Every structure is written in C-alpha cells, then in structure tokens.
Amino acid sequence: MNYFRTFTKGLIKENPVLVMLLGTCPTLAVTTLAMNGLGMGAATTFVLVCSNVVISLLKNFIPKQVRLPSFIVIIAGFVTFVSFMLRSNFPELYEALGVFLSLITVNCIILGRAEMFASKNNVCASFLDGLGMGLGFTLALILIGAIREVLGSGTFFGLSIGDWFQPIGFFSSPAGGFFVFGCVIALVNVLSNYKMSSKKIGCASCPNASACGQAEKGEVAE
C-alpha cells in the first residue's frame, strides 16, 4: 500500500466535497465566513482522524451486524469531546457553528470513511486517510467560505478588502450558499473534463448506499 497516495488522494483527486459530493449540509451551512469554514474543517478533521484510528483498531472486535451503531457511538463520543474543546477555547466559533458542531456525528464523510476504509485497513493507513480526507474537506470549506465572505461581506478572514467594493448580501444568505456551491462544482466539472455531469448526486460512498439502491429499485417498481 502506498501511504503517500493514501494521504494525498483526499486532497484533490477524491476530494470529499468537490468530487465525491459528500457532507453537503455543513458545507452549505457554515461557509458564510472563511473562518467558520476553517473551524468546521478542523473540528471534522480531528473527529475523522480519531474515529478512523479507533475503528481501525477495533475492526476485528465489532460484530458486523451492529457495526453502524458502534461506529456512530464512537464518532459521537469524539464530537462531544471536540465541542467541549471549542466551547472552552474558542467560544465565538462554538456559537457560530451552533448545531452543526453536534451534527458532525451524522456527516456522511466520517461514517463513509469508517465503513469504506478504516474497517478494512491498518491503523497507519487509516490515520493518513482520515487526515487527507479531513484536509480536503477543510480546503473545500475555506474555498467556498472565502468566496462567500468576499462577495457577501466584503471581508477576507475578517479583514476588510476596501471600501470600493459594495458587499452583495445575497451571497451570505442560504440561497447564496447553494449558488456558490453550484458554481464551484461547475468549475470542477470543467477542470475534470466534464466527469461530474454524468455523476449522480451524493451517496456513492455513503454507508447507506445499498439502501439507496433499494430506494431506486422501489421507484422503478412503482
């Protein structure tokens, strides 16, 4: 196994947000400011690395039938820990992320990596995979956050970009989140030679993918 590639694939080639289209809820919700994107990314990366390592260590002890609830409880434990850390050290960020800090628990990226990677690979590879995917998530959030902050508030990481620019409130609103994310994906689409157009939204690497397939079959049956 090539450890270097395990680490770097999450950054660009299999970027969880921009290429795999996972974790769309926090991506849209917290990216009104670049700083919030960075904070959310760092918190998620921490949880992802820790849960990947622990799940990889426990992979031979968790019975297959109850693996999803077990994974979720492990992840929820680390999420609780992170929210303690943020509340005492970065209260402003804690307020800004709000309920989405707790919702890291159900972020499909974390459960997806637990199911697809950590439960099948050794500790070292799982650590690097979690770190790479987490950093890829963080980079995507900072990118979208920076675009929305510059256009919507006229600042960049809290620093004013000058009075000549009239901020456009639309980009700070929820609607602006969808719009900017759509445009960024369109850009990725062009850069990746239109690979995204043929892609279906979301759930390819989601642990519930098999159930999703069921849902689609159900549609056909109707």
Added chain:
Amino acid sequence: MSAIAVIFFGAILTDNFVLSKFMGICPFLGVSKKMNSALGMSAAVTFVMVMASMITYPIYTFLLVPNELGYLQTVVFILIIALFVQLVEIIIKRYAKPLYNSLGVYLPLITTNCAVLGVTILNADNAYTFAESVFNALGGGIGFALALVIFAGVRGRIDASDLPKAFKGIPATLVAASIVSISFLGFGGIVEKIFV
C-alpha cells in the same frame, strides 16, 4: 398558543429545515427526482422526526438534565434515533406490510439524516417545552416535504432544458435549489407578524 404557532409555521416557512437551515440536503437532492419517492421520503422523515422529539424530550429533561449529563445529548440522541428507526422497521415489516413496502426503503437512510438529529438537538438547545418540541418537529417535517415536492417539480424542468455543458447535472440542480431558496427568503418576518 401563539408561541407554538410561531414555531410551527416558522419551521415550515421562514426557518425551513432544508432551504434555510441546510439539514437533510442529501435526500433533498437525491430523492427529489420523482414525486412518489419525494412524498414517501418526506412521510418517513416527518414520522421519525416527531417520534424522536417525543422520545428524546423526557429523556433529556428528566434523566440527563437533573443528573447534569446534558453534554451527553449528542451520544444519547443518536443512539435513540438509531434504535428507534430499527425498531420501527422491524415492527412495520411484521405488522404493516403495505406501509413497509411504501416507506420501508427510506427508513435506513434516516438514521444519518441531519434533520432528525438536528431537530432533537435544537429542541434541547432552545429549551422548548414538550408541545413546542413536537410542533417544531412536525413543522420541520412538513417543511421538508414542501421543499422536496416543490423541488421534484423543478427537477423535471431542469432535465428537459438545454444547459451549458459545465452546468449539466449537479451544478444546475444546486443553482435551481438556490432559486427555490430565494423564494423562501420572502417569508422572512411574516410568521412572527401574523401570530404575535
């Protein structure tokens, strides 16, 4: 009474779970292609949201808070939701086969739906009463259904239109979601003005 009405209609319109709180984006984008599946998914989500709120409220208020264990809410709530979804699946598979055939396929997806965990945590964080929690969940579920049904109609048109190559597929869907979201911005302030 008016507080409940504000919470209920607020959750449907101004603070729509999908379009302004960004909870449950995956099913919003994934299951909104056909009207039938949009309705089935929304019914399942609404049911689980309301039941999860009803179950977590007494556990949080009478068990966690008095013992100063409020910080365990994330762990406890997600476990309750996972157990409850499994239980519902087993029960309706055994006793209500027609219901299982129409809703059962959506149930496993709901454990990891942010809207369900989100509503229970919001109820706890905002210190809602039992009735307020239930109506927040009910409104959230109806708002989810409204967004999905509206968007299922929009999706049909996107697929039929001639788009620039770069925007084909997912980007166009997201931009359309943005436009639907703008229309919900128009409800801002209305609910509070009517009921207070």
